[in-house]
Amino acid sequence: MINLVSDTVTRPTPGMLAYMMQAEVGDDVFGEDPTVNRLQDKVAEMFGREAALFCPSGTMTNQIAIKVNTNPLDEVICDVDSHIYQSETGGYAFNSGVAISLIHGVNGKITADQVDSALKPGHDWQPISRLVVIENTSNKGGGSYYTIEEVRPIAELCKRQGLRLHLDGARIFNALTETGEDPVSWGRMFDTVSVCMSKGLGAPVGSLLIGDRETIRMARRLRKVLGGGMRQAGYLAAACIYALDHHRDRLKEDHKHAKQIADVLRTKPYVKYIKPVDTNVIIFGLQDDIRDHHFISTLKDNGILAIPFGGNTIRFVTHLDVSGDMVSQVCDTLNRLSP
Numbered sequence: 001m002i003n004l005v006s007d008t009v010t011r012p013t014p015g016m017l018a019y020m021m022q023a024e025v026g027d028d029v030f031g032e033d034p035t036v037n038r039l040q041d042k043v044a045e046m047f048g049r050e051a052a053l054f055c056p057s058g059t060m061t062n063q064i065a066i067k068v069n070t071n072p073l074d075e076v077i078c079d080v081d082s083h084i085y086q087s088e089t090g091g092y093a094f095n096s097g098v099a100i101s102l103i104h105g106v107n108g109k110i111t112a113d114q115v116d117s118a119l120k121p122g123h124d125w126q127p128i129s130r131l132v133v134i135e136n137t138s139n140k141g142g143g144s145y146y147t148i149e150e151v152r153p154i155a156e157l158c159k160r161q162g163l164r165l166h167l168d169g170a171r172i173f174n175a176l177t178e179t180g181e182d183p184v185s186w187g188r189m190f191d192t193v194s195v196c197m198s199k200g201l202g203a204p205v206g207s208l209l210i211g212d213r214e215t216i217r218m219a220r221r222l223r224k225v226l227g228g229g230m231r232q233a234g235y236l237a238a239a240c241i242y243a244l245d246h247h248r249d250r251l252k253e254d255h256k257h258a259k260q261i262a263d264v265l266r267t268k269p270y271v272k273y274i275k276p277v278d279t280n281v282i283i284f285g286l287q288d289d290i291r292d293h294h295f296i297s298t299l300k301d302n303g304i305l306a307i308p309f310g311g312n313t314i315r316f317v318t319h320l321d322v323s324g325d326m327v328s329q330v331c332d333t334l335n336r337l338s339p
Helices: 014-021 034-046 058-069 091-096 112-118 148-161 172-179 183-187 213-225 234-246 251-265 292-301 324-336
Strands: 051-055 074-079 099-103 128-135 164-169 192-196 207-211 271-274 281-286 313-317
Touching (some): 034 051, 034 183, 034 207, 034 234, 051 213, 058 091, 058 128, 058 164, 058 192, 058 207, 058 213, 112 148, 148 183, 172 183, 172 192, 251 281, 251 313, 251 324, 292 313
Parallel strands (some): 074 128, 164 192
Antiparallel strands (some): 051 207, 192 207, 271 281
16 A cells, blocks of 8 residues: 555654664653753754753644743634644643634745734733744645745744744754755744654654753653653654654655646546645645545555545645655556546
C-alpha cells in the first residue's frame, strides 16, 4: 500500500535505527539524558534561543506554550483552521482556562490587520487578548507557508500591544525549505516555538518547545504534570538528531512529489477544486455527486491509503516513505479512476 494518510506514518530509516541504538542515555526527568540534552541544545541554538524542551508530541508542546503564555480568562487569537483549535481536543480551555478568538484567514494564514481587529478592548465581561498563534505550514490550509516578511508585521503588532506570540511550527522545516530563510530569524520573532520531528523529518516520536530559559523552566514543570516526563528518552532524541542532520534537505523532494500529484488531480473531472500546493500537503474537493468515503474506498482498492478531510474533501501527504516510483503509480491510478 502507498500511504498518503500523513507524513506522521514514516518509519525510521536503517541509518536512523543504527544511530538510535548507539545513543548514550540517562534519566531525562532528572535532566541526565545526554542525548536529550544534546538535542535540546542543538534545536535551541538552531533557532537562536536559550533553551528547548523535548516532548512526546506537538500537541503537548502547543498546549504547554498556551499555558506558559497565558493566564485563566485570557484569550488566544488564531486562524479558524489552526491545529490548536481543530485538532487538540479543546485543550486550550481544558488545560489553560482560556477562550479562543478565531480569524478567517486565507488558506490558514492571517494578517496583522486581522489580529488588530480581533483585539478586545478589555471590558470586564470579555477575556483579555493575550496570545497570538500562527501555524507554519498550515495543515488545513493545504501546506501553505508564511515568509518572514508576512509574519514581521504580526510580531511588531504583538510587541506594541503587549501580546505573546507562539509559532506552531509542526512543519516549519517544510516552509524553510521553500523560503530559504534562517531558523534564527524565525526564532527571534516569537516568544515560543514548537517544532515537530515526527512528520516530514521522519523521526518516530517527538516535538520540541523553544524559548527563553525561564519559559522553558516553567514548561518543564508543565510537561511533568501533563505526564510527559520521559526516562531513557535518548533513543528517541537520537532519531531526532539524525533527522535534523540527514532529512531536512530532502523535504524538497516531497514537495516535488506533491506538485506532481496535484498536476494530475487538476485535470480530473471528479475533482471540484484543489487548494494551492506549496509544500507536501494536497487538499482537494470532490464533485458533489461523489462521496468522500466512497472515493477513499476506491483508492484503497487500488493500493492507496488516504483520509477524508471534512466537507467532502480528501487529503494526501507526501513524505520520505513515498518514492518517485510510488508517485508515478499514484498518478497512473488517478488517471484511471472513474469514481
